[in-house]
Amino acid sequence: MHRKPIHLTHTATKVTGRDAIWLAIRELKQFTYADIVIKTSENEYTVRTYLQGLNHAEYIKVIGKDHRDDNTQGIEKPPTRRRANLYKLINDIGIDAPRVRKDGTPVTQGQAREQMWRTIKIIGEFNYTELAANASTETCLVAPHDAKSYIGNLHKAGYLHITTKAGRHTGLARYRLLPSKNTGPKPPKVQRVKNIYDPNLGKIVWQQEVTPE
């Protein structure tokens, strides 16, 4: 099954996807797989793989079988071996949903973008080589061409304005983040369909114009 483009699942007021699952886990503290599916209305496969990842990475753990209906009268209860696992949140790391793969290893994709976005907000004015240099760390190098393309996209979406135009004497173009576009911690994403989506606002901030063929 195809994953839906993120703008179809996100709204500014309602969190969805892994963020929503993580939110539900933090609210419930103890839960079964079914509890999360019911609470979030997320895709069952999404919930299952994320719970597996969180379990492997020890953010949550299985504390036994679900016996919460033991005191209810009148319904037939399944034997223990057929009951659902009961999970418990053991490592709450705050609002940011842990980024883990199914096997529990950390997801590193998107780290360069996160570092660039943070750096843009901190250093004020920059050209693309400066951004690449200042956003790099030992664990995640930012390539100059990546910085260039990200700047291009943010500029297109109206997030950056040019303070110095590129030229023979002025050198590379210099940019600055518009104060109103400091929307939050998550880097705006360039989607595969080449739209630009801001996860902090939960909306598309730039869309390719459809040209009639």
Place this chain on the structure above:
Amino acid sequence: MNQTTNVANLPPSGTTAPLQNVALCTRLLEQAMNRPGHLPGIVAFSGYSGLGKSISAAYAANKHRAHYVECKSTWTRKFLLQAILKEMGVSPANTIPEMVDQICEELVLSSRPLIVDEMDYLVDKKAVNVIMDIFEGSNAAILLIGEETLPTKLRKWERFHNRVLTWELAQPANLDDTKHLANLYCKEVTIADDLLQRIQEASRGTVRRICVNLHRVQQVALSELGQDSITKAEWGKRELYTGEAPARRA
């Protein structure tokens, strides 16, 4: 391609020295993060403008995924708290005490540090106690960045002053820093050491001025001299940018 050439700050190879201030600032933040539990966790990094404090903060923030806010002179206490929460991605509650609690909870759970830049403005606004409340409530590592007078200004707030673990001063750029900046931003032209030294002296250790001068030198070498290297002799009597307005001519 040699990937390490574009790393501004602390190249993994160790062949080039990192910028002094970047190393200082990161070490300072790590000191606060790794302190024994009974010690205070606020650290301060201060110095004259243009020494590269913010790029140092950018590196430290990226390395430790710190929450970063830059204060503005117009900010009130409430706005400061809202800005921190926005940076965390938490939607702010209505009152100041609730917001402080929200921030503390997020800092405790995520164990990520907090960086407050342009702290001077807060001192003037008397919002210092809010930062202290956040520290008391979370015991998180907090890095304050400000102008060179920050330590003196904070002395007024004795209870706060006591909670600062280390005061560190940003250093003016030395010759190694100048070389490092030249490697990063002046790739088309090789500048001889004697000229780099002149640039460093003329710029008086300010990273921003050094970059302006490196750019000028590169322009002259490429367009006037038409060569890809330049020495002090070739530069001759041309002016370097010192940040001072030109003197009156006779």
